Amino acid sequence: MSEWGYVIAAYALTWVAVGGYVVYLRVRTARARTALDTAPAQEAEP
């Protein structure tokens, strides 16, 4: 692999890792928000 190949691989990996983790956190937060919003409905059930 050329010099630039390693450089591009490093930057691509950085963005995959950072972007992937950001997406994971956003999805996890959205799911937690949904779980919290639906929790009172469960409480209201007889």
Place this chain on the structure above:
Amino acid sequence: MSRAAEGRHVTAQPPAARWLTPLCIVSLVALAGAQILGFVVSPPDRDMGHLQKIMYVHVPAAWSSFIAAFVLFIFSVLYLVRKQERHDLLAASAAEAGAVLTALTLALGSIWGRPTWGVWWTWDPRLTTTAVLMLLYVAYLALRAFTEDPERRARWSAAVGILTFLDVPIVYMSVRWRSIHQVPSSPATVDSAYALGLRLNGLAFLLLLIYLTAQRYHAARLERAAEARREEAALAHGGVHV
């Protein structure tokens, strides 16, 4: 419930935290901007050529993983002293971001090491102690995942959190122990042509670490609040029939 007792558990409805999305955008834009500037202003290194540009992601990722370990240490100590759940959640949030950044540091170091040292991995003191840091982060997160009792989980993980941070000075000093790794790169040790790019990328990664920890903490608070509501509902439901 007394005010002191209320502070021990994070079960109230967490605020919306609308500032997280702007912080996310600013962090990612700052990261992209710092990387572009690093590319534009830095000439090829005399020995490594353009491979030097990997420094702008590898070194700030390592710095951020150290800062995450420091945050983990502070909130672990605070938890052991004050027994407040928010300290436990903040420690865990920093630990998760730290684990991601340490894994990234190791992977980027491997990509940098292959063309410069000729190997993807070697049991060099710097690499080995960084791998130990990664294992400590993983042990911390595994302990949390497999311990059900919240108080025991928080207490034990705080102990592992403190232990995790104790590895950071060892990682920092390890380049002095017959290591093939270069001395720590910082604006003070690199040529002035590279200092600005390194500083800006360091700041961008710091901003990113703040965002990742805050976002993870917000998710944890929402999850705890939902769990508390479900427990309250279950208790109320059971109370009707008993």
